[in-house]
Amino acid sequence: MPSSHDLPGPCHLCGGRTGARLGSAWICGTCGWRYGDVPDSDLPLPQIEVVYYLRYDRRVKIGTSRRPRQRLASIRHDELLAFERGGRPVEQHRHREYAAQREGGEWFTLDDELRAHIARLRSIGDPWELYARWLSEALRA
Template sequence: MYEDICVPLGCHNPFHDHHDESRLSKLVDTADPAFHAIAEVLKDMAIAGVDFTPEIIAAAVKTGRAKHGRTRETRLPEQPRQAAVVGSVVYYIRRGHLVKIGTTVNMRSRMLALMPDEILAVEPGGWNLEQQRHRQFEAQRTEPHSEYFYPSPALREHIESVRAAHGAPPADLPRLAAASRDWT
């Protein structure tokens, strides 16, 4: 999976060069904590037929950051700590006896598509972090280039450290009814 503004905008044009360094999407930092809000602003602008220029992208980034800031200010400090699912994240899910390590910019939609048995942990990060985790647990990979891993003690310990650092995944994300089973 690649990180690109075209993903949240739904660009599936096979003739669009998603690796061209000169494209306007390079003006948006996918690691920005406000990325999800920025992507929503850009999506709304695309639906409205706005022609994107560097100035328009800069305005969308400012608007998205302001929107993100307002959302953060309205949260109550007493809320239980849960993993952030805003922006690009690396997720750890259980499907059967295996652990999938993947990345997404839309956690709810991705979990709806995957319908995991259990969402184990979520940490902020994108494709680069996902690839780092894949290399980190290469010895547990089910087969070359797979995103599925055997739940070794090292992987389980890492997942617990991610949960400790970033909180439990939100309980309202889509998952199978069997999610209450213990994955250990």
């Protein structure tokens, strides 16, 4: 099992600074991208659909986006709670699942049930680190 060390510089994909040596290559510990490889700037990055959970006061917005950085920048919120991989079908499933907590539109009361779901998602990893990993996987595919 490789041990974690500082990369020679920040990862070109996610900016991560720690990684592991695999043979002669460094692999970013955050996203799994091979250190030194640079995504082709002439090609668009793959679009990763995510369901996001944003907290604003005691409410949570459950929405979806293919460009989460842009989308989240346009929504007033206190905290990004989690990402879940998936698009509109996953979002609609969550809206039905938490229909009893719906306050209006895509906003839901942050109760114990919704808090437990978000905690399960958070146990998988930090939202932005997960997104970087999903992006790296898509680029390698």
